[in-house]
Amino acid sequence: MWTWVPICVRLISNNDVHAVSGIQVDFQHNGTSTSLWLTVSPVPVSTLDEYELYVASGDTIDEQTVVWISARYHSHHALTKNEKFRSFLSQFLTNGFSLFPHNSVTSHEPEVSLLALQPKDRGANRTTLGSRLQFGSAASQAEIVITSYPFSFTNPVLFSNFQSHGFINYADIDNGAPLAYLSDTRYLENMAGGMVQLTDFSSIGLVIGNLRKRNGDGDLTLVCGWHLLADYLPKIFGSDAISDTPIVLESRTDTIPVFPIVVGNSTSRSWGTCTYVSSVLATNYHVLKPYIEATDSSATCTIYVHGSKKIHLSVEDNIITPFPELDLSFIFLSPSHLAALGKVRDLKPSSSDVNSTAYSVGYGLFFSQRQTAPLLAKGHISALSSLPFTIDESPIETMIVTSAPCWNGSSGGALVDSENNLVGIICSNAQVRIPEVAGTTTGRTEKLCTFCMCLPIALVLRSLESCKALMSPQLNPDIAKLWTLSAIHKDVIESGPKL
Structure with a gap:
């Protein structure tokens, strides 16, 4: 069984700071439980070691105090190594689009990575109660809700568990299931890594970022589907962590x-x-x-x-x-x-x-x-x-x-x-x-x-x-x-x- 709660992540180096959203995922199977934090990083893998990581969520946040838990890397996985997803993304980047926040870090073709994190201190306080994580997929014009921590450097308490509503405008299909989606949901700063759900509460993936036309014509929010992320779940949670990937609706x-x-x-x-x-x-x-x-x-x-x-x-x-x-x-x-x-x-x-x-x-x-x-x-x-x-x-x-x-x-x-x-x-x-x-x-x-x-x-x-x-x-x-x-x-x- 899978459960999840939203999280806020800060990446801080001597010369740079970033904040993203994400989810804490708990996977229970055969009497064992594995709990990790997942997010989508705008920082290239080659420079990740320069950053200190801090996570806040659920039980560590109240109206008076935000407790930031020191985190370390469990593993990182370059989503752009998937040739079909890389090809899908490249058609934008080579035709007048930029991807934010990734292109705020580099002017070159960005590297999109899934990060799995865990506390430096094994005894650190973490949220233990979460909602059931149901894997799903969506077709064009499905209504979605994104749960994230936008503007988390401004006020992570006020904007915790922030709900953004919109629709799926396009699904990039691979063998009947979506690798990625485009949505008209307004992208907000620090939304990358946010959970994307349908109105029936099934999850279709995580926010990658904002695809923005450089000439000002428009922008869309880019979402990676679980069909793409499922390739990495066994590497993160073990070989038993393989879920059935649902077929996309017509x-x-x-x-x-x-x-x-x-x-x-x-x-x-x-x-x-x-x-x-x-x-x-x-x-x-x-x-x-x-x-x-x-x-x-x-x-x-x-x-x-x-x-x-x-x-x-x-x-x-x-x-x-x-x-x-x-x-x-x-x-x-x-x-x-x-x-x-x-x-x-x-x-x-x-x-x-x-x-x-x-x-x-x-x-x-x-x-x-x-x-x-x-x-x-x-x-x-x-x-x-x-x-x-x-x-x-x-x-x-x-x-x-x-x-x-x-x-x-x-x-x-x-x-x-x-x-x-x-x-x-x-x-x-x-x-x-x-x-x-x-x-x-x-x-x-x-x-x-x-x-x-x-x-x-x-x-x-x-x-x-x-x-x-x-x-x-x-x-x-x-x-x-x-x-x-x-x-x-x-x-x-x-x-x-x-x-």
């Missing part, structure tokens, strides 16, 4: 027909997402623009189908942008390419309501050829606008604003509701000015990943209808104004009657 993204689309030439590459809608692929014009407007014969446009298949667009495929004002393009695949796409589920279109739950599904923030699933993120419908498609038609939904997170690369992805009905196509994030101190003018802006404008499915289908009918109706000019965020109303100032 991800809801498996049934959402979105595909990464990569546009490139001999000198550059960009990517986005396309969504299957009524036998065609819908995406944004700005995703395809480098390919459509290319004068270089080396320009390519490749759609990555789930698995190892690729579709290279050619002159046999037809790209139509019916209304440039909408930033909406349709890819009509040739019969052979449509067959290569395979059997694809056509999602049921659905309208939306303000405050209803929505999910963004797309290949935002990062993409590599080994990526098997899109990021899925939860939010709500924040605003909704309806206008006639042409001036003599009835109003339809013409813009959706959602708080479901979207990033560079999400463009052209799907916005779905709780039933996986297709609500819209992701288009763009809001870009706003950063507030400035009076007297300064820098003009700096930032993108808001939780303020995303989407093309409602009714607008997409009406545009597609005009393409298939080979018609070019006059788009309501107010829709074009709306998509430039220009006002289409009149301001009227009420004034009192003249005497």
Whole structure:
């Protein structure tokens, strides 16, 4: 039987200090018990001996006193020696990401290590009562709770057993079970090593750190799954410490027909997402623009189908942008390419309501050829606008604003509701000015990943209808104004009657 309690760890050298979270793990088997502290270290193994270690937890912390127990190393294990995990991590580190707190210690590719610690003094007081440790796994959009000791140099009493809530956005799968996860849970200082659980209290792993895009596009919390950590449990707790690794649940993204689309030439590459809608692929014009407007014969446009298949667009495929004002393009695949796409589920279109739950599904923030699933993120419908498609038609939904997170690369992805009905196509994030101190003018802006404008499915289908009918109706000019965020109303100032 396994039990656990959260812990706080300090690593102190003559020139440096670090703090992380972790867990005390007790393993009972055949009448014997082994108790050790586990954490994820940002410090390279080669310099670990330079640090003094101190641990506080449970019985050693109260409102008046924090007793720090001197610790020593039992063993350390480099998670990055696992080739599949190293490959997964490298796709971020070589594409504009940094991993914190690890890259606060080194500017080179970081070494991620699992540390097992024990007291220097065998008689030291340690927490003996813990919660049952149940090993589990999760699929995209599972709700999680992280228990950690953030800001532990500031106030380890106030922030002890701190609970952070969020969702799994991506699971990196190896032979049916997840090696690592990405979560939209906000990473807090000193959270590395924190316990990650589902709402049923089963644990899916430990926090590694914060993957942050260096250009400011966004960040996600990186979690190592027990499928990865299970390789080291027998080395730490003995050969009997082998638990059954549960198979990952089916991800809801498996049934959402979105595909990464990569546009490139001999000198550059960009990517986005396309969504299957009524036998065609819908995406944004700005995703395809480098390919459509290319004068270089080396320009390519490749759609990555789930698995190892690729579709290279050619002159046999037809790209139509019916209304440039909408930033909406349709890819009509040739019969052979449509067959290569395979059997694809056509999602049921659905309208939306303000405050209803929505999910963004797309290949935002990062993409590599080994990526098997899109990021899925939860939010709500924040605003909704309806206008006639042409001036003599009835109003339809013409813009959706959602708080479901979207990033560079999400463009052209799907916005779905709780039933996986297709609500819209992701288009763009809001870009706003950063507030400035009076007297300064820098003009700096930032993108808001939780303020995303989407093309409602009714607008997409009406545009597609005009393409298939080979018609070019006059788009309501107010829709074009709306998509430039220009006002289409009149301001009227009420004034009192003249005497």
